Amino acid sequence: MAWYDSAVFYHIYPLGLCGCGHDNNGEMGQHFNKLTQWAAHAKKIGCNAIYIGPLFESGTHGYDTIDYRKVDGRLGTNKDFKEWVAYCHKQGLRVIVDGVFNHSGRGFFAFQDLKEKREQSPYRDWFMNVNFYGNNEYNDGFCYENWGGHNLLVKLNQRNPQVKDYHFETIRFWVDEFDIDGIRLDAADVLDFDFMKDLRRVANEIKPEFWLMGEVIHGDYGRWANPQMLHSVTNYELHKGIFSGHNDHNYFEIAHTVRRLEGLCGDVKLYTFVDNHDVARIYSKLNEKAHLYPVTMLLYTLYGVPSVYYGSEFSIEGAKDRSSDWNLRPELELEDYEDTYTKDEITNLHCLLGRAKQQFAELSQGRYKELVLTNRQYAFGRILDKSAMITAVNNDENDFHMEIPLPVHGVKAVDILTAEIDWEKDPQESLDITACEELEIRDNRLIIDVPGNKGVLAWVTA
Numbered sequence: 001m002a003w004y005d006s007a008v009f010y011h012i013y014p015l016g017l018c019g020c021g022h023d024n025n026g027e028m029g030q031h032f033n034k035l036t037q038w039a040a041h042a043k044k045i046g047c048n049a050i051y052i053g054p055l056f057e058s059g060t061h062g063y064d065t066i067d068y069r070k071v072d073g074r075l076g077t078n079k080d081f082k083e084w085v086a087y088c089h090k091q092g093l094r095v096i097v098d099g100v101f102n103h104s105g106r107g108f109f110a111f112q113d114l115k116e117k118r119e120q121s122p123y124r125d126w127f128m129n130v131n132f133y134g135n136n137e138y139n140d141g142f143c144y145e146n147w148g149g150h151n152l153l154v155k156l157n158q159r160n161p162q163v164k165d166y167h168f169e170t171i172r173f174w175v176d177e178f179d180i181d182g183i184r185l186d187a188a189d190v191l192d193f194d195f196m197k198d199l200r201r202v203a204n205e206i207k208p209e210f211w212l213m214g215e216v217i218h219g220d221y222g223r224w225a226n227p228q229m230l231h232s233v234t235n236y237e238l239h240k241g242i243f244s245g246h247n248d249h250n251y252f253e254i255a256h257t258v259r260r261l262e263g264l265c266g267d268v269k270l271y272t273f274v275d276n277h278d279v280a281r282i283y284s285k286l287n288e289k290a291h292l293y294p295v296t297m298l299l300y301t302l303y304g305v306p307s308v309y310y311g312s313e314f315s316i317e318g319a320k321d322r323s324s325d326w327n328l329r330p331e332l333e334l335e336d337y338e339d340t341y342t343k344d345e346i347t348n349l350h351c352l353l354g355r356a357k358q359q360f361a362e363l364s365q366g367r368y369k370e371l372v373l374t375n376r377q378y379a380f381g382r383i384l385d386k387s388a389m390i391t392a393v394n395n396d397e398n399d400f401h402m403e404i405p406l407p408v409h410g411v412k413a414v415d416i417l418t419a420e421i422d423w424e425k426d427p428q429e430s431l432d433i434t435a436c437e438e439l440e441i442r443d444n445r446l447i448i449d450v451p452g453n454k455g456v457l458a459w460v461t462a
Contacts, residue, residue, distance in 0.1 A: 001364065001365065002209045002211075003048075003049075003094055003181070003209055003211075004049070004094075004182070004209070004211045004231065004232070004269075004305060005269060005305075005364055005365070006048075006357070006358065006361075006364040006365075007048055007049040007094065007305050008046060008047045008048055008049065008300070008305075008306050008307075008308070008354050008357050008358070009047060009049045009050065009051050009096075009271075009305065009306065009307035009308065010038075010039075010041075010042035010045075010047040010049070010050050010051070010307075010308055010310065011050075011051045011052075011273070011276060011277070011307050011308065011309045011310060012035070012038060012050060012051070012052045012053075012310050013053075013054075013062075013277040013310070013329045014031070014035060014052055014053070014054075014055060014072075014075055015054070015061070015062055015072065015074060015075070015329070016277070016326065016328075016329025016330060016331065017034075017035075017038065017310055017329075017330075017331065017332055018031035018034055018035070018074075018075060018331065019331030020072075020074040020075065021074060022060060022061070022326065023059070023060055024057070024058060024059050024060065024066075024072065024073070024074055026073065027073070027074070028073045028074075028076075028077075029073065029074045029075055029076060030076055030080070031074075031075050031076055032075065032076045032080040032081065032083070032084045034334075035052070035075075035084055036084060036087055037334050038310065038334060039084070039087065039088050039091065039093060040091065041334055042093065043091050043092065043093055043427055043428075044341070044351070044427055045308070045313055045341075045347070045350050045351045045354050045427070046350065046351055046352075046353065046354015046355045046356075046357065046358065046427050047093070047308065047354055048092055048093060048094065048358060048428065049093060049094040049095070049096070049181075050088060050093050050094070050095050050096070051096050051097075051184055051307065052095065052096075052097060053096075053097045053098030053184060054072075054097075054098040054100065054186075055071060055072060055075070055081070055097045055098060056068055056069070056070060056071060056072060056097075056098075056100075057070040057071065057072045057073060058072060058105055059105050059106070059107050059152075060105075060152070061325070062098070063098075063100050063103075063153065063186060064103075064104070064105030064106070064107075064152050064153055065100045065104050065105050065108060066104075066105050066107035066108055067108075067109075068108075068166075068167075068170045069170060069173050078177065078178075081178055082177065082178050082179075085178050085179055085180060086179070089179065092428055094181040094182070094211075095178075095180050095181055096180060096181055096182035096183060096184055096211060096213070097174065097180055097183060097184070098183070098184050098186055099167075099170075099171070099183040099184065099185050099186065100186045100187075101156065101158065101167050101185065101186070101191065101195070102147060102155065102156060102158070102186060102187040102188075102190055102191055103146065103147040103153040103154055103155050103156055103187070104153075104154050104156055105152065105153070105154070106138070106151075106152060106154060108154070110123035110126045110127075111123070111127065111154050114126075114127065114130070115140060118132060118141070118142065119132060125157060125160055125162075126156060126157055126160055126162065126163050127144050127145070127154055127155060127156060127157060128144065128145035128155040128156070128157050129144060129145040129155075130142060130143075130144045131143050131144070136151050137151060138151065147187060147190070158191060158192040158195040159192055159194070159195070164195060164198060167199075168198070168199070168202045171183065171199075171202060171203070171206065172202075172206055175206050175207050175210070181207070181209075181210065181211060182210055182211030182212060182213065183203075183210075183211075183212055183213070184213050184214070184215065185199075185212065185213065185214040185215060185230065186215055187215055188214025188215050188216050188224060188230065188233065189214070189215065189216040189217055189218075189219065189224070191214070193229070196212075196214075196224070196229045196230060197228050197229055199212065199229075200212060200228060200229055200230070211231050211232070212229075212230045212231050212232075213230060213231060213232045213233065213234070213271050214230045214232070214233045214234070215233070215234050216233040216234055216236070217234075217236045218236070218237075220264050221233050221235070221237075221261065221264060221265050221268070221270060222264045222265045222266070222268065225265060225268045225270065226268070231268075232268065232269055232270055232271045232305060233270060233271060234270070234271050234273070234276075235261070235270035235271055235272050235273070235304060237257055237260075237261060238254075238257050238258070238261065238270070238272060238302070238304070239272075239273055239274060239275075239279070240257075241253050241254045241256075241257035242254060242274055242295055242298055242299070243274065243282060243285045243286060243295070245395075246286060246287075246288070246291040246294065246295060246395050247285075247286065247287045247288075247291075249375050249376050249395055249396070250375055251373060251374065251375060251376065251377065251378035251393075251395065252373065252375065254298070254378065255370055255373050255378060255380075258302060258303070258368065258370075258380075259370070262303070262368065269303065269304050269305050270303075270304045270305070271304065271305050271307060272299060272302060272304035272305060272306050272307065273299070273306070273307045273308075273309065274295055274296075274299050274309075274312070275309045275312055275328075276307070276309050277309070277325065277328055277329050278325060278328070279320065279328070280318060280319050280320045280328065281309075281311075281312060281316060281317050281318035281319075281328065282295060282312060283312065283315050283316065283317050284317040284318055284319050288395075288397075288453065289315075290397075290452075290453035291395055291453055292315060292346055293345070293346065293349065293453055293454050293455065294393035294394065294395055294453065294454065294455045296346060296349050296350065296353065297349070297353065297391060297393055297455040297457065298391070298393065299353075300353035300354070300356070300357055300363070301353070301363060301382065301389065301391040301457065302368070302380075302391075303368045303382070306357070308350065310332065311330065311332050313340075313346065313347050313350040314337050314340055314344065314346075314347060315344070315346050315347075316330070316332075318330060341423070342423075348421070349417070351421055351427075352416065352417055352419060352421065352431070353457075354427065355421070355427055355428075355430075355431050356389075356416050356431065356457065358427075358428055359430050359431055360389055360416075360459060361384055362382045362383065362384045362387060362388060362389040362459075363382055363389055365384050366381070366382030366383050366384040366388065366389060367382070367383045367384070368380060368381070368382060368383075369381045369383055369407050371390070371404050371405060371407065372392070372402060372404055372405075376394065376395050376396040376400070377392070377393070377394050377395075377396070377400055377402060377450070378392070378393050379391065379392040379393075379402060379404045381406075381407040381408075381460075383407050383408060386408055386409070386461070386462040387408060387459070387460060387461045387462065388406065388407050388408045388410075388459075388460045389416075389457065389458070389459055389460075390404060390406070390413075390446060390456075390457070390458040390459075390460055391455065391456075391457055392404060392446075392448060392450050392455055392456045392457075392458070393450070393454075393455040394450040394451070394452060394453065394454060394455065395453065396452055396453070397452040397453060398452045399449055399450065399451050399452055400449070400450050400452075401448075401449050402446075402447075402448050402449070402450055403442075403445045403446070403447055404445060404446040404448070405444070405445055406441070406444050406445060406446055406460055408460060408461075408462060409444060409462050410441045410444060410446065410460040410461070410462065411441070411461060411462055412438070412441070412460070412461050413438065413439040413440075413441055413446055413458045413459065413460045413461075414433055414436035414437060414438055414439060414458065414459055415436055415437045415439055415448075415456050415457065415458055416431065416433070416436060416457040416458070416459055417455075417456065417457050418435075418436045418437040419431040419432060419433065419435065419436050420432065420435055433459065439456075439458055441460075446458055446460065
């Protein structure tokens, strides 16, 4: 397997986490010591990869890139980031960053040249639909195509060979200078398909197992995630299914989504999340807060590459504001959560599931099979050879007795979530399953009582 096939990501929005100013006034910051603490935390809860971004110099929120080859000065320097990546690698953590290739900020050197030289600028064709007979709210004396109706974000012409070469050289720079392991492509759903095909070829050349993951909201994800283009895309469809399937007490929605995506994408592992820097925190979205337990179980055990958005392992809230996303991207101090590892049920659950994901190949390679489905109960297996990992969740407030037909010939079953975490051991070392609670198997059926708003994770072997 490639590293990303068994990855558990920790997603950091650094400008928010570190409390940086919302506008870049040129003042330098020094926040990589703090980011090192959070990287160590990511490993402690069982993650083995970090998605950090946006990271490169921008004017405001990070996606209006000014300099594609410079770390945002509000966070620190290129040297700081290089040392941080080296630290992460030493800890067994891969690192991917944002690549904002669809558009640039107005401070980007090529756009500044266009403003100065207008029709005579050698960069006029770097941007889409520049019209020197128009104007905009900045009084540029011309207008241009943007992203999302925001003239702050200038649409780049990805079919221009010079633009493509610039982006590809930027990726080579990131790998040569910082040794990053992949890129999350911002706004991949509006990127040019030929650009992404060329990008895949470049990625294959510059670093073995360099991972390309794209931000795609709606559509047939297989159009973007396939052997010719991207390795994976954001699974917004399952994200919606997971929270509304719990709010409506309707596990049929989640199971239907899984089946539909399996038909569309086959073996492609989509990037699975329950919240991120663009959507409300999952704890804020759930009508019944106790549903966070089964939601977290599904995040880690359904087919895909799970990602934890910083702070959600601590059950923090955050609602989307009509005019700003900064509520979703708060400044946090790790010392405020020091006691949660052992005392908080959800944090401890993340720690168990992160370790289980790395220890049991069934959760990364196992074939999905639906086993039990009602509005309020759902069980499925991840099957690998003669063993299986069985996830059983219950969104009802009452306990529920389940008799689950096993997809393998089961002789022994244990509940992985009853394991004790040895905090002195490396998180990538194995859980002690000999101390786990044994579960009953009768007539090749798993016999369990699932507590209300909880779940059981059973490892079944022949």
